[in-house]
Every structure is written in structure tokens, then in C-alpha cells.
Amino acid sequence: MKDIHILAIESSCDETAAAVVQNGRTVLSNIISSQIAIHTLYGGVVPEIASRKHMEKINQVIEEALSRAGKTLEEMDAIAVTYGPGLVGALLVGVAEAKAIAFALGKPLVGVHHIEGHIAANYIEHPELEPPFLCLVVSGGHTHLVVVRDYDRFELIGRTRDDAAGEAFDKVARAIGLGYPGGPKIDRAAKEGNPEAIAFPRAKVADAPYDFSFSGIKSAVLNYINHAQMTGEHFKPEDLAASFQSAVVGVLTEHAIRAAKEYGFQKVALAGGVASNSCLRARMREACEKRGISLYYPSPILCTDNAAMIGAAGYYEFMKGRRSGLDLNANPSLKLGER
Ligand code: KG4
Numbered sequence: 001m002k003d004i005h006i007l008a009i010e011s012s013c014d015e016t017a018a019a020v021v022q023n024g025r026t027v028l029s030n031i032i033s034s035q036i037a038i039h040t041l042y043g044g045v046v047p048e049i050a051s052r053k054h055m056e057k058i059n060q061v062i063e064e065a066l067s068r069a070g071k072t073l074e075e076m077d078a079i080a081v082t083y084g085p086g087l088v089g090a091l092l093v094g095v096a097e098a099k100a101i102a103f104a105l106g107k108p109l110v111g112v113h114h115i116e117g118h119i120a121a122n123y124i125e126h127p128e129l130e131p132p133f134l135c136l137v138v139s140g141g142h143t144h145l146v147v148v149r150d151y152d153r154f155e156l157i158g159r160t161r162d163d164a165a166g167e168a169f170d171k172v173a174r175a176i177g178l179g180y181p182g183g184p185k186i187d188r189a190a191k192e193g194n195p196e197a198i199a200f201p202r203a204k205v206a207d208a209p210y211d212f213s214f215s216g217i218k219s220a221v222l223n224y225i226n227h228a229q230m231t232g233e234h235f236k237p238e239d240l241a242a243s244f245q246s247a248v249v250g251v252l253t254e255h256a257i258r259a260a261k262e263y264g265f266q267k268v269a270l271a272g273g274v275a276s277n278s279c280l281r282a283r284m285r286e287a288c289e290k291r292g293i294s295l296y297y298p299s300p301i302l303c304t305d306n307a308a309m310i311g312a313a314g315y316y317e318f319m320k321g322r323r324s325g326l327d328l329n330a331n332p333s334l335k336l337g338e339r
């Protein structure tokens with residue numbers, strides 16, 4: 001059978017990324033131009049700056065992806081692009097670029113859901129992984145428990161009611177002066193701290209056993225810091241980082257394991273930026289080993305935003321015959337499974 005090559009483009013937030021993926025699981029190139037340095041100056045992603053930087057970088061990133069893969073645009077079988085969810089101006093840059101290439105070269109265009117991409121990142125390094133399985137998606141914008149019925153069929157069984165897990169990491173990191181992006185910095189600081197030093201609440205959502213709520217934990221951390229500052233009490237930021245992380249990871253792990261048990265899944269995957277978290281990986285490993293569940297997660301470079309994951313998801317959509325028209329538009333609040 002002929003190899004299928006997909007050029008994938010991702011620009012939903014603060015990474016301008018392009019990749020060439022062969023047959024859905026072999027990454028020939030994966031180029032990421034990060035804007036973290038500039039957004040760090042403002043303590044978070046500034047949407048207007050993100051769009052402008054995507055425009056400056058996108059052509060260069062695509063050219064590099066093709067040249068590293070040793071391929072030409074003509075050799076691509078389809079162009080896959082993230083069209084939501086994300087920042088609308090940022091998404092539009094990738095979508096407009098993908099449409100222009102598809103139109104100019106007469107190539108099929110496949111719009112990809114960003115979260116579907118995060119889930120598909122697991123296929124790249126785990127050739128044996130096939131649906132159905134349960135996936136915990138934890139990123140800066142989302143916290144979802146998803147039943148992956150098939151490559152293109154998803155059932156959302158739990159979601160956050162307020163902050164996403166990554167968002168909580170970023171806000172707490174800012175409050176203890178660790179800066180942006182907070183997740184990796186909390187992860188690092190927590191290694192030097194005591195996770196049992198401070199007891200933070202682990203919120204449950206009534207009548208929705210798989211839903212999450214992180215705003216209570218976040219507020220408790222902020223209150224703790226304010227109180228300490230007012231009373232002049234000293235605390236170790238590392239203890240706070242470790243205790244906060246432990247509370248968040250505790251809830252994530254508990255929900256994922258309960259869902260795996262109740263739905264009868266022996267395969268569980270992690271996806272999204274927070275899937276890099278060392279404490280989450282360790283606790284999930286331990287919990288899964290105990291129950292004979294196989295656990296999958298991508299390498300850190302494939303956990304945070306990248307285009308290889310969009311190429312993987314795009315391949316399966318392409319093989320199922322799905323095509324987007326040249327009227328494809330960015331959809332900042334696209335729902336998982338929505339077309
Ligand atoms: O998936 P992603 O790159 O972008 C979105 O789609 O949102 O996720 C970014 C999020 C940020 O909130 C970042 O702080 C968090 O992932 N993150 C981490 C770690 N690495 C990245 N959170 C906890 N621990 C980490 N090691």
C-alpha cells in the first residue's frame with residue numbers, strides 16, 4: 001500500500017508548529033517555534049502578539065518541516081490543520097495558510113480538533129495502542145475524561161466546571177513568583193518540597209463523579225499565601241508547590257482510575273501539556289500497575305502543543321474519508337466530536 005504523507009499545521013495558542021507525518025504514526029519532522037519567551041514578559045499569552053508571531057513564523061516553520069522530512073509540498077497527500085478550540089486569531093493564521101496550500105496545490109484539506117490531536121499524540125510512540133481506551137486530557141485550556149471509542153469517535157464523560165488543570169498550575173505558579181509557564185516550574189519546585197506540608201481541599205462535583213473543579217484548590221492556595229503574608233508567617237514555596245500538585249494530581253488520578261474501573265477499560269492514556277507532570281505520571285503508573293491497567297503517555301515534546309499530533313489525528317480522519325471545504329473556519333469553542 002502507498003505511504004500517506006500529511007503536512008500538519010498547529011497554531012491554536014502560543015506555538016507555531018508544522019510536521020510531516022507518514023501513515024499516522026511515523027513522524028518525519030516536527031518543528032515547533034515557541035513564543036514562550038515573549039509571552040513570559042507579560043506573565044501569560046497575549047492573543048494579539050500570538051497571532052502576529054504566528055504570521056511571522058508560519059512559512060518558515062512549514063518549509064523547515066518539509067525540508068527536514070526530505071519531502072516537497074507536491075508529495076503531501078493532504079494538509080491537516082487545527083481549526084479549534086483555541087485563540088481565534090491564532091487559529092486563523094494556521095487555517096488560512098492550510099487553505100491556501102490546499103487550494104494552490106489541489107490537495108485535500110482536513111480540519112482537526114486540537115484535543116483530538118492531543119489524544120492522537122499517544123499513537124505516535126505506542127504502535128500497539130488502538131481504540132477503545134480511556135484518555136485523561138489535561139492541558140492549559142482543558143481537563144477532560146474521554147472515552148475514545150474509535151479514532152474519530154469520542155465520548156466526553158467528565159470535564160472541569162471551572163479552571164483547567166494547567167490553568168491552575170499557571171495561576172498558582174504566578175502567585176508564588178515562579179513565573180510563566182507555571183506547570184513545569186511547579187513540577188520542578190515540588191521535587192524539593194513536602195507534599196503533605198499543607199492540606200488543600202480536593203473538590204468533588206455533586207452528581208457528576210467524573211467532573212473536576214480546580215478553582216477551590218487555587219483559591220485555597222491564594223488564601224494561604226495572603227494569610228501568611230499578613231501574619232508574617234514563613235512557608236517554603238517548595239512545600240506549597242508540592243502540596244498543591246499533590247492535591248490536583250490526587251483528584252485527576254482518582255477520577256481516571258474510577259472511570260477505568262467502572263467502564264471496564266484496561267488501557268488508559270494521558271494527553272496534553274500537564275501529562276508531562278512527573279507526579280501525575282508516577283501516581284498514574286502506580287495506580288495502573290496495581291490494577292493491571294496499561295498506561296500510555298507521550299514524550300514531553302509530544303504532550304505540549306505540536307503539529308505531529310495533528311498529523312496523527314488528521315491521518316485517521318483522512319483515512320475515514322473526512323475532508324474539509326475551503327470554507328473551513330476557525331472555531332475557538334469547537335466541541336470534541338463536533339464536525
Ligand atoms: O497542551 P498544552 O501545551 O496547551 C494547551 O492546549 O493548553 O498545555 C499547556 C499547559 C500549561 O498550563 C502548562 O503549565 C502545563 O501544560 N504544563 C505542565 C507541565 N508541563 C506543561 N503542568 C504541570 N506539570 C508539567 N510538567
Ligand code: ZN
Pocket residue numbers: 114118139140272273304305
Ligand atoms: Zn494543547
